[in-house]
Amino acid sequence: MKFKKLFCIVICVALLALSLVSCSSGSKALFSFRGTELSNKMYSYMLSSQKAYLQQLFDYYNAMASMYGQEEIAASFEDYLRSNTTDADGNTVTVAQATNNMIIESAKYLVVIDHFCKQYGLEITDESAIAEIENVLEEDIQTAGSLEYLNILLSQFGADYDVEKQYLYSTMSAELLFDHLYGENGAQRLDENAVKEQFEKEYNKIDVLYYAYYESDDEGNKTIKQIDSVTDEQINEYIANKYAKIKYVLLYTIDITTLNKLSEEEIAQKEAAANQAYSELKNGEITFDAAVEKYSESKSDPIVLSKGETDERVKPVEDAAFALKAGECALVSTEIGYYVIERQMMEGDDIDDSIKSTAYEGLAIDAINQYAQAAYEKVVGGLASFEDYSDSESKPDDFGNYTPGIIYKDDEMDESIVEKANQINVNDYAIVELSSGCVVLKKVAFSEDDYKERYDETYKSLAQSEFDKFIRGFYSEVIVDEEELSKFDFLTALALDLVPIDENS
Incomplete structure (x- = not known):
């Protein structure tokens, strides 16, 4: 399971849910676009919210990795934030830097959206949406114990109740603007030919x-x-081509404890012994079982090789075995040592179910x-x-x-x-x-029916892409207070937590 890849994908999607707020009392404009501002309070809240979310994802995927015996993302959340990743431009940055940069991009994205929502007079008026927001706020008040305590808790993250409320309202702004521009009667409704072309792509x-x-x-x-045409004769032929049973003499050219290569002198001695064993077998001076007892450093029973499934270090043994007929011998050099092998006929218990x-x-x-x-x-x-x-x-x-x-x-x-x-x-x-x-x-x-059935899905996909391009086209006009922004650091930001402080602890 590719936990790291999935983890990063979820982060990118989640960042689009971050929002903004116009400057309130005691706050300072951090991002500005044509008179619309995103405050330092909201940016602090964004950092803390995202860090809490990232922490939850980290804990979840590490737990899943452990459960399925996979490699953990990192030993700790802090280690993960300091680990390297690649950003959208192909640069190597830390996860903390990449996340921080994406939050900055999200702030620009949303301050532009907020401006156009104001320009077009777009406000959230849907009663169910408003009720949902109010329910979330009420739940947070209940969690904290009171509105006063909620403000105290949020102040740890540079925010307050009004910032959170505006945050919740602002998360719906993008959809309002999208519908206004690209909806059924949108000012920038896409051309039907463009949608059809996108569908075909x-x-x-x-x-x-x-x-x-x-x-x-x-x-x-x-x-x-079940294929009736498969015969026993075909099965036997397949087995002969797929499997090879061998006896072998093995003389190691590595230290089997450290896996280090032996000295040239020792390797030469092993080569000479292997050649001697092979010569005696070829000349009929010794049986293979006797050669195993006399020369082999690995006293094992005959083995069955399956074509294409042998360890690369001893692949030459497989190649040689399948080139032999039953009863023939070969001398083979591998990465781990010299083999003298004899191919044997597979029969009886060798051919199991x-x-x-x-x-x-x-x-x-x-x-x-x-x-x-x-x-x-x-x-x-x-x-x-x-x-x-x-x-x-x-x-x-x-x-x-x-x-x-x-x-x-x-x-x-x-x-x-x-x-x-x-x-x-x-x-x-x-x-x-x-x-x-x-x-x-x-x-x-x-x-034509194929196109009609998938029109809405295709239109929304293309329109969303065009909407994103439209918004990002105004990034160059967004003014950033770099001095104020430098005071924020995702790595050291507190992760948002509304659990009340136990005054008795």
Whole structure:
């Protein structure tokens, strides 16, 4: 589980919820835009709120990492804040610096929004929204014990009740402005052609003929599909090509305690001994069992190698073993030592149920892929259509399942399918092997109904992007009191906590 990546994504999203307040009594303007101001009180509150939120996320993901045996984000929250990350511009900064910079960006973002809300006379009037805000405020008063105590607690974070109230109201300002500009009757309503173009960029549409490798029983247990064409002879041949049983003599060229290489003189002695063992075996002067007793530094039973699954340090042993016939020997040099190996015939208990099952599964998958390949060649050659595979009585095979009109975004579909679909034109076909099955796909054109069904979602996505560009276009006009801003530091800011102080402690 990629805790760090997910952690950073959640932080970025959360920052957009931060808000602002116009300067109140005793506060000082920290950010200004065309007469609208965000105060030092609100900025202090923003820092503390975000730090508390970040602390909660840190504790949660560290707990999850521990539960699932994953690496923790950091040993402590302070260590995490001091650890390095990469910001949006590709610069290496600490997590604290990156978060601080994002809060500054959020302050600019929201002071611009606040200004335009005032300019257009936009206010929160929805009764349910107002009631929700008032309920939150009342809950905080109850938590603190009274309004007086709430103000005392908030003062530790440079804020007060009025700052919190404005914060809650301001969090809804962006949505008000967005609706005013890009809503149904918005002044900057997007052109329909732009929305349709965006829809065609974001989505793909394919018909799919899916050849699944596995099937599930009523209890959800997954098993490989039964293929009658797989024979015992094929299984035995598969095992012979997939597995190799060997005896071996091993002379280490490393210290098995420290894993350090031996001296050149010691390695030369090991090489000479390995050559001697190999020579005696080739000349029939000694049996392999006797060679193991006489020369080997590892007295183990014969082992079975599975092709492609050997440790890289001894990969030459695998390569040599599969090149041998039963009864043949080879001398092999590896990173850890010299091996003299003899391939043996696999028989009896060597071929257990697990190996047989693996062999059958591999052959069944090969057979299903052949059915998929045949279907692909038929539809490409015009000898069949996808629709032919939807009729259970006359379909060309029993394994392909047809699903028409799958519409998706790239991040909603398997990467291999996305890659193939992006490489072909409408009405062209492709074939893709996945871990779960083989897919024959056809890229198809969108219908007008496809566009209409996803219009609202596409419009909102594009409009939100345009809205963000619009707001950020005014950043250069935002005036920042750098001297006052330098007094704030996310690393040392207090994390917001409204738990009342126990006066008896």
